[in-house]
Amino acid sequence: MANMRLDKVAMPSQAPEVRNKNFDEVALGYTLEDAKEEASRCLHCKNKPCVNGCPVSVRIPEFIAAINDDDLEKAYEIIKSTNSLPAICGRVCPQETQCESKCVRGIKGDPVGIGRLERFVADWAMEHCGKQEVRKPEPNGKKVAVIGSGPSGLTCAGDLAKKGYAVTIFEAFHVAGGVLMYGIPEFRLPKTIVQNEIAELQKLGVQIETDMVIGKVLSIDELMEEMGFDAVFIGTGAGLPRFMNIDGESLLGVLSSNEFLTRVNLMKAYKPEYDTPIRKMHNVAIVGGGNVAMDAARCSKRLGAENVYIVYRRSEAEMPARNEEIHHAKEEGIQFMMLSNPVRINGDENGRVQSVTCVKMELGEPDESGRRSPIPIANSEFDLPVDTVIMALGGSPNPLIRSTTKGLESNKRGCLVVHEDTLQTTREGVYAGGDAVTGAATVILAMGAGKTAAKSIDEYLSK
Numbered sequence: 001m002a003n004m005r006l007d008k009v010a011m012p013s014q015a016p017e018v019r020n021k022n023f024d025e026v027a028l029g030y031t032l033e034d035a036k037e038e039a040s041r042c043l044h045c046k047n048k049p050c051v052n053g054c055p056v057s058v059r060i061p062e063f064i065a066a067i068n069d070d071d072l073e074k075a076y077e078i079i080k081s082t083n084s085l086p087a088i089c090g091r092v093c094p095q096e097t098q099c100e101s102k103c104v105r106g107i108k109g110d111p112v113g114i115g116r117l118e119r120f121v122a123d124w125a126m127e128h129c130g131k132q133e134v135r136k137p138e139p140n141g142k143k144v145a146v147i148g149s150g151p152s153g154l155t156c157a158g159d160l161a162k163k164g165y166a167v168t169i170f171e172a173f174h175v176a177g178g179v180l181m182y183g184i185p186e187f188r189l190p191k192t193i194v195q196n197e198i199a200e201l202q203k204l205g206v207q208i209e210t211d212m213v214i215g216k217v218l219s220i221d222e223l224m225e226e227m228g229f230d231a232v233f234i235g236t237g238a239g240l241p242r243f244m245n246i247d248g249e250s251l252l253g254v255l256s257s258n259e260f261l262t263r264v265n266l267m268k269a270y271k272p273e274y275d276t277p278i279r280k281m282h283n284v285a286i287v288g289g290g291n292v293a294m295d296a297a298r299c300s301k302r303l304g305a306e307n308v309y310i311v312y313r314r315s316e317a318e319m320p321a322r323n324e325e326i327h328h329a330k331e332e333g334i335q336f337m338m339l340s341n342p343v344r345i346n347g348d349e350n351g352r353v354q355s356v357t358c359v360k361m362e363l364g365e366p367d368e369s370g371r372r373s374p375i376p377i378a379n380s381e382f383d384l385p386v387d388t389v390i391m392a393l394g395g396s397p398n399p400l401i402r403s404t405t406k407g408l409e410s411n412k413r414g415c416l417v418v419h420e421d422t423l424q425t426t427r428e429g430v431y432a433g434g435d436a437v438t439g440a441a442t443v444i445l446a447m448g449a450g451k452t453a454a455k456s457i458d459e460y461l462s463k
Helices: 032-039 060-068 072-080 086-092 114-128 151-162 191-203 220-226 257-266 291-302 323-331 400-404 443-462
Strands: 143-147 166-170 207-209 231-234 254-256 283-287 307-311 335-337 340-347 353-366 372-376 382-385 388-391 430-432
Touching (some): 060 072, 060 114, 072 086, 072 114, 143 220, 151 166, 254 257, 257 291, 257 388, 291 307, 291 388, 353 388
Parallel strands (some): 166 207, 231 430
Antiparallel strands (some): 353 372
């Protein structure tokens, strides 16, 4: 092994003091030289532990070998054979807890930068292979409806379209992409990339109907009985925001991360030519410790807030956000207030947020999530002067579909109940996956569910 470099090739990125004032992508991507140097670190293990760590089973050592051979088109074909959204996964997957955590190179030094290489190949393909004709498969005469065009819906639709199914996606918003469009900010996932990946699916024959709120405009019964769909996949996500139920949550200046990020990302509030209303913020508290909290904090900074605080009730070690997101947020000047929990929000005489009262916490024994439980410290209250509070506490599924569909069972968290292996719901011919089943989770896990459901639907309709 001539090249035994222990660390990953660094990802070129915008300087923190520049990028925290713009919405351009933070990470600039590898050059060909960077990619080849990183690819040369792969040991091409016989048993491929990295592939087992990937929810969509990307053939990782094979595509890395193709980069080594200067065959980027082949590398792209290998990735696309199992992953319909590579440019997205290369950017937003938590590779460090999936494929890269299994990488043998990681035993001594850094694991191979699998996500960075995937992104490099996908971006190269967008630049060089965009004009190629896509071979449409022969139609098999069966129709499948996919509800929701987020990562699980797009993956399910793509896999079924490749097998000759006539797939129609029904999306509630005016533009397809789900959380990839409304949730994840431009500086982490440029929206042109999402739309490019969706256009690739349309080339396969996938139809997309926007402004279609299933459960209002049409019911699942109508899709199956009147419109002739043979099966339905529900991938409607977890867009219902959670609040803390503390005093002051109805004051002006308290909002959910869903609303805030939707205004910024989908409705382009950060661009002066759009007249999407968004509050002028000076001092902002973001409550939560996941990727969504980091996204909301970093957007607030870019929109001109002077002080942005992440208020999280545990310590940094327990934060669910990716290390890269935490690192980027700190570089950009976000202030972290660990072991603090809001107990009430205080307003002025006009009903606007003036401050948030927090209590200091200490960590006790681990709870059912495996993280240590936060316990309030007596007489430790303090006031944080802010004009905006953004709640980033995860989301739960919207009840619209389950309340309008007979025979569809959900659990006490409002998530649809599915068979573990097939993802069939309690109703025949209806499948579900992603955040609608798990509650708020990651893009790649939702994609894995879309893949599993597509396989099950194909088996069900082939019988």
